[in-house]
Amino acid sequence: MSDQPTPDAMTQSAESQSADSPATENLATRQIRIFDTTLRDGEQSPGASMNLAEKLEVASALVDLGVDIIEAGFPIASPGDFESVRQIATTIRGATICGLARCAEKDIDRAWEALKTAPQARIHVFLATSAIHREFKLRMTPDEIVERAVAGVRRAASHCDDVEFSPEDACRTEHDFLCRVVEAAIDAGATTINVPDTVGYTTPGEIFDRFKMLRDRVPNMDKAVLSTHCHDDLGMAVANSLAAVDAGAGQIECTINGIGERAGNAALEELVMAMKTRQDFYHCQTNINSKRLVPVSRLVSKTTGINVQRNKAIVGRNAFAHESGIHQDGMLKERTTYEIMSPEEVGFTKTDLVLGKHSGRAALADRAKQLGMTLTGEQLQEVFEAFKELADKKKEIYDGDIVALVQQKISETVAPEWTLIDYEVTSGKNQTPNVRVTLRRDEQDFTEQVAQGDGPIDAAFWAVEKITGIQLVCKDFRVRSATLGRDAIGEVNLEVEHEGKTYRGTGVSTDSVESTILAMLNAINRVVAGIASDPGELPQP
Ligand SMILES: CC(=O)SCCNC(=O)CCNC(=O)[C@H](O)C(C)(C)COP(=O)(O)OP(=O)(O)OC[C@H]1O[C@@H](n2cnc3c(N)ncnc32)[C@H](O)[C@@H]1OP(=O)(O)O
Numbered sequence: 001m002s003d004q005p006t007p008d009a010m011t012q013s014a015e016s017q018s019a020d021s022p023a024t025e026n027l028a029t030r031q032i033r034i035f036d037t038t039l040r041d042g043e044q045s046p047g048a049s050m051n052l053a054e055k056l057e058v059a060s061a062l063v064d065l066g067v068d069i070i071e072a073g074f075p076i077a078s079p080g081d082f083e084s085v086r087q088i089a090t091t092i093r094g095a096t097i098c099g100l101a102r103c104a105e106k107d108i109d110r111a112w113e114a115l116k117t118a119p120q121a122r123i124h125v126f127l128a129t130s131a132i133h134r135e136f137k138l139r140m141t142p143d144e145i146v147e148r149a150v151a152g153v154r155r156a157a158s159h160c161d162d163v164e165f166s167p168e169d170a171c172r173t174e175h176d177f178l179c180r181v182v183e184a185a186i187d188a189g190a191t192t193i194n195v196p197d198t199v200g201y202t203t204p205g206e207i208f209d210r211f212k213m214l215r216d217r218v219p220n221m222d223k224a225v226l227s228t229h230c231h232d233d234l235g236m237a238v239a240n241s242l243a244a245v246d247a248g249a250g251q252i253e254c255t256i257n258g259i260g261e262r263a264g265n266a267a268l269e270e271l272v273m274a275m276k277t278r279q280d281f282y283h284c285q286t287n288i289n290s291k292r293l294v295p296v297s298r299l300v301s302k303t304t305g306i307n308v309q310r311n312k313a314i315v316g317r318n319a320f321a322h323e324s325g326i327h328q329d330g331m332l333k334e335r336t337t338y339e340i341m342s343p344e345e346v347g348f349t350k351t352d353l354v355l356g357k358h359s360g361r362a363a364l365a366d367r368a369k370q371l372g373m374t375l376t377g378e379q380l381q382e383v384f385e386a387f388k389e390l391a392d393k394k395k396e397i398y399d400g401d402i403v404a405l406v407q408q409k410i411s412e413t414v415a416p417e418w419t420l421i422d423y424e425v426t427s428g429k430n431q432t433p434n435v436r437v438t439l440r441r442d443e444q445d446f447t448e449q450v451a452q453g454d455g456p457i458d459a460a461f462w463a464v465e466k467i468t469g470i471q472l473v474c475k476d477f478r479v480r481s482a483t484l485g486r487d488a489i490g491e492v493n494l495e496v497e498h499e500g501k502t503y504r505g506t507g508v509s510t511d512s513v514e515s516t517i518l519a520m521l522n523a524i525n526r527v528v529a530g531i532a533s534d535p536g537e538l539p540q541p
Pocket residue numbers: 041044074076077078101102103104126127128137138168198261
């Protein structure tokens with residue numbers, strides 16, 4: 001662990017900060033160890049079990065990420081867990097490999113058996129100390145707990161120098177008793193004291209006081225690194241871990257995506273980016289290469305089958321996505337108006353200005369420009385109106401929608417002779433399609449109802465031809481989805497013949513009958529305006 005600070009160095013720098021006042025001013029930058037327990041506590045998430053190959057892949061990704069310690073498993077738990085820890089210890093280089101053990105000789109010896117090939121190995125022994133756990137779970141007296149903890153740490157220290165001790169449920173343990181156990185564990189050879197909030201019960205203020213109390217009252221506390229391990233039952237795991245760091249913790253135990261027992265553990269990515277982004281406040285740094293956060297998050301999500309919620313801080317799909325027009329306008333003018341970190345810093349490729357019903361003209365014009373279409377003020381206004389109508393019908397507007405909308409609006413400006421006012425369609429498996437269409441020309445509405453044709457689209461052709469009196473011979477008809485998803489918009493491209501000349505039309509809507517009518521009107525308006533095309537292939541999507 002040559003690249004890591006020694007317990008003394010860590011405690012010294014922790015002491016250079018006044019524990020009475022949370023990190024505020026003139027504090028030296030402290031190096032915080034990142035202890036990743038995705039493969040142990042993370043795997044305790046119901047349904048998150050990983051096989052050997054998957055654990056090796058995650059362990060290797062954790063080394064690339066820059067974690068200091070990998071808790072690879074609980075070797076006594078099963079032959080599979082033992083083998084994963086053994087293979088990780090044998091093949092993974094670049095981090096300390098740790099295995100969990102109860103305060104029982106067989107657990108500790110088994111853990112060492114699995115770990116012994118690792119150049120840097122750590123045995124992590126734990127024993128619950130709170131009254132509830134002592135009385136109901138372990139059925140042990142306080143003296144027995146101290147004795148058992150000391151025996152466990154000694155046994156682990158007989159195998160290796162790097163021994164971590166966790167008084168399980170420490171955050172619900174009486175202060176005096178916690179100090180007594182911690183002091184005894186350090187005397188027995190523990191080099192890291194992890195103070196877990198096993199049931200996610202504590203609060204930031206309370207954990208700060210508890211860590212400060214340990215540093216003030218345990219006489220040999222400077223011989224070990226203080227560590228925090230918080231669960232998220234009340235949604236405070238990250239805040240509590242940071243409060244513990246503020247009070248002098250030199251190691252944080254956490255998991256990728258915050259997976260773990262019940263509501264999970266403190267999320268590594270959130271902790272790391274909080275300390276990096278608010279270095280001015282925390283005065284801490286880690287060895288984490290933050291650009292690897294998103295790839296590792298994706299890997300763990302894929303491997304465990306536990307999805308990352310869209311709005312998850314740092315790694316969620318929406319973490320750098322902006323939909324509201326006012327935010328997008330701000331972002332386009334100056335990114336830092338609405339982003340406190342850059343997406344590249346955590347491994348995303350870019351900020352996502354998502355177009356939707358809350359977007360404004362600035363974002364629409366910007367996206368159209370990126371798609372190679374610079375709109376005049378008038379065109380932008382027209383496309384924007386159509387865009388808002390579409391956005392009311394669809395959750396998200398994709399690039400394909402924008403291209404289709406712009407093309408439609410620009411081609412509509414050719415000759416808006418005939419416009420669609422309304423239409424109604426009824427059709428069924430054994431029913432003749434019935435279409436009622438109302439069109440407008442010169443401020444006058446014309447309605448036609450037809451009950452014929454090979455389907456609603458054919459019937460719509462008949463109705464439009466009847467109203468306009470313009471007969472078209474369909475030479476080519478293509479319909480394609482301009483976007484993805486069930487709410488995709490359909491684009492119809494038509495090539496028709498009228499009196500020996502070829503005309504084209506395009507129509508876009510979430511309803512294919514409407515797209516067809518719009519494409520027909522677009523072609524008919526070209527007939528009226530005399531804008532013929534060369535016959536040939538329709539443009540390919
Ligand atoms: C807070 C945490 O995350 S702790 C880690 C939790 N993780 C796990 O439990 C996952 C792996 N666990 C397992 O596979 C199993 O529980 C095993 C193999 C460890 C033990 O299985 P079993 O021997 O069948 O025991 P079981 O799980 O039913 O009960 C746990 C026993 O360990 C005892 N125990 C619990 N913690 C400790 C400890 N730190 N030190 C010593 N004994 C302990 C309990 O009192 C209980 O003992 P008892 O059977 O004498 O009452």
